[in-house]
Amino acid sequence: MGMLDNKVAVITGAGSGMGKVASIRFAREGAKIVVADVSGAEEETVGEIRDLGGDAVAAHVDVTQEADIKSMIDVALSNFGRLDVLYNNAGILGEASIAECSAELFDQVVAVNLKGVFLGVKYGIPAMLETGGGSIINTSSIAGFQGIPGTVAYCAAKAGVILVTKTAALEYATQNIRVNAICPGAVWTGMTIRIYGDTEMGQKEASAAQPTGRVAKPEEIASVALFLASDASSYVTGTAIPVDGAWTAGIALPVYDE
Amino acid sequence: MGKLDGKVALVTGATSGIGEVTARLFAAEGATVVVSGRNVERGSTIADDIARQGGTAMFVKADVCKTEDVQAMVRATVDTYGGLHVLFNNAGISGDTAPTTECTEENWDAVVDTSLKGTFLGMKYGIPAMLKTGGGSIINNSSNSGVVGFPGLPAYSAAKGGIVILTKTTALECAKQGIRVNVICAGTVVTPMVRQFMASNEGMQQYLESRTPMGRLGTPEEFAQLALFLASDDSAWCTGASHILDGGMLAV
Numbered sequence: 419m420g421m422l423d424n425k426v427a428v429i430t431g432a433g434s435g436m437g438k439v440a441s442i443r444f445a446r447e448g449a450k451i452v453v454a455d456v457s458g459a460e461e462e463t464v465g466e467i468r469d470l471g472g473d474a475v476a477a478h479v480d481v482t483q484e485a486d487i488k489s490m491i492d493v494a495l496s497n498f499g500r501l502d503v504l505y506n507n508a509g510i511l512g513e514a515s516i517a518e519c520s521a522e523l524f525d526q527v528v529a530v531n532l533k534g535v536f537l538g539v540k541y542g543i544p545a546m547l548e549t550g551g552g553s554i555i556n557t558s559s560i561a562g563f564q565g566i567p568g569t570v571a572y573c574a575a576k577a578g579v580i581l582v583t584k585t586a587a588l589e590y591a592t593q594n595i596r597v598n599a600i601c602p603g604a605v606w607t608g609m610t611i612r613i614y615g616d617t618e619m620g621q622k623e624a625s626a627a628q629p630t631g632r633v634a635k636p637e638e639i640a641s642v643a644l645f646l647a648s649d650a651s652s653y654v655t656g657t658a659i660p661v662d663g664a665w666t667a668g669i670a671l672p673v674y675d676e
Numbered sequence: 677m678g679k680l681d682g683k684v685a686l687v688t689g690a691t692s693g694i695g696e697v698t699a700r701l702f703a704a705e706g707a708t709v710v711v712s713g714r715n716v717e718r719g720s721t722i723a724d725d726i727a728r729q730g731g732t733a734m735f736v737k738a739d740v741c742k743t744e745d746v747q748a749m750v751r752a753t754v755d756t757y758g759g760l761h762v763l764f765n766n767a768g769i770s771g772d773t774a775p776t777t778e779c780t781e782e783n784w785d786a787v788v789d790t791s792l793k794g795t796f797l798g799m800k801y802g803i804p805a806m807l808k809t810g811g812g813s814i815i816n817n818s819s820n821s822g823v824v825g826f827p828g829l830p831a832y833s834a835a836k837g838g839i840v841i842l843t844k845t846t847a848l849e850c851a852k853q854g855i856r857v858n859v860i861c862a863g864t865v866v867t868p869m870v871r872q873f874m875a876s877n878e879g880m881q882q883y884l885e886s887r888t889p890m891g892r893l894g895t896p897e898e899f900a901q902l903a904l905f906l907a908s909d910d911s912a913w914c915t916g917a918s919h920i921l922d923g924g925m926l927a928v
Contacts, residue, residue, distance in 0.1 A: 656927025667916025
């Protein structure tokens with residue numbers, strides 16, 4: 419018996435990283451998956467899910483495009499007849515300090531990370547209401563809580579995701595739609611690897627800054643998303659959950675490092 | 677296959693309410709459970725119940741305000757079951773309802789001793805046992821009142837706020853040692869303690885429901901599901917964090 423038996427889930431940014439791993443985990447727990455991505459890698463994730471005996475369909479989606487989001491929701495309804503879980507996960511980093519961040523880059527990061535979430539929520543909710551409700555999970559970041567030099571647009575967009583989450587949660591609280599945000603810390607995915615380099619040294623460097631002395635595997639984010647997607651979290655809504663190995667818990671003093 | 681197969685879990689305040697329901701769920705998910713509390717009759721019945729349903733459990737009488745009780749509780753766990761993987765510091769009391777100027781020193785001490793000092797003692801003596809076991813997960817029970825003020829419950833709010841920062845501090849101390857520490861901040865969960873609080877304050881239930889966006893109060897089962905998630909390996913990257921369980925109350 420899976421935690422998501424008989425549920426239908428749409429996951430954006432599901433061609434790679436956290437979205438891909440979550441797609442596979444959700445499918446293992448019994449959900450039928452719409453694998454959405456703009457990269458073209460969505461077919462590959464679908465293939466892996468089918469190899470496991472799961473049910474999935476690909477959707478080529480640019481989350482900044484309203485028409486794409488609408489058709490993504492339609493893919494869920496036309497293929498699987500309902501929508502129970504929407505995981506708005508697609509995001510880009512767009513590293514640039516304030517002085518170096520062009521207005522175009524700012525717009526692009528906000529369009530993918532923030533407007534993409536808004537559009538997902540906007541078009542996902544009516545579909546969920548048709549079948550009595552559902553659970554929406556938005557990918558924010560610890561960058562939604564604290565500033566990180568060199569990622570101004572990313573931080574602004576991720577903070578915005580938290581408040582879109584809370585607002586949507588309040589608007590639909592009595593209609594059995596829950597909306598929560600996951601705020602990951604350092605996860606060893608393509609985005610992080612691009613910063614530190616795909617080497618043992620890169621991973622070591624990324625790990626050194628962490629209170630736990632390591633970075634997370636995408637599976638460790640997917641398991642939190644699974645909890646939020648499932649009925650086990652039925653009283654959890656409007657929250658922004660740090661999943662960060664204590665990154666935002668406080669100031670890690672080296673005195674206790676062993 | 678249970679989510680806590682092979683793990684030993686110690687739950688304080690497990691003779692009623694959230695602690696009882698969580699202890700039962702942990703056992704159903706495969707954990708060996710130590711039911712701890714002050715009420716011998718209730719605690720023994722719960723442990724027997726769990727055993728009757730095919731689980732493994734024992735009751736250990738302990739007052740979490742007392743160092744020697746907490747030490748003995750941890751020792752009994754390790755001596756009987758060989759280790760400690762999950763510690764749920766749940767014991768707490770809400771105390772009298774009275775504003776700060778009317779809150780007696782006795783009430784302050786009783787509430788802070790049980791909720792805050794009890795959590796401190798649980799971790800102080802639980803962590804060494806967990807380290808010997810190879811790591812584990814600690815779950816502390818704070819409240820929405822540990823995040824925002826709650827007029828009429830100054831001692832409770834202060835103790836619960838203290839638990840949030842104690843959790844973060846201990847999480848950072850243990851981050852490299854394989855021990856995770858998280859805290860649950862619940863809104864109104866209908867337990868015997870909360871029922872009594874609502875019964876003794878007219879209109880309180882309606883007020884709390886009206887202040888909860890979902891329009892209903894939480895259940896101990898919903899709390900237990902979050903505790904299970906934090907106890908299990910599904911939350912392997914969660915530590916030092918507050919987990920809100922409140923039907924949207926704090927989203928406002």
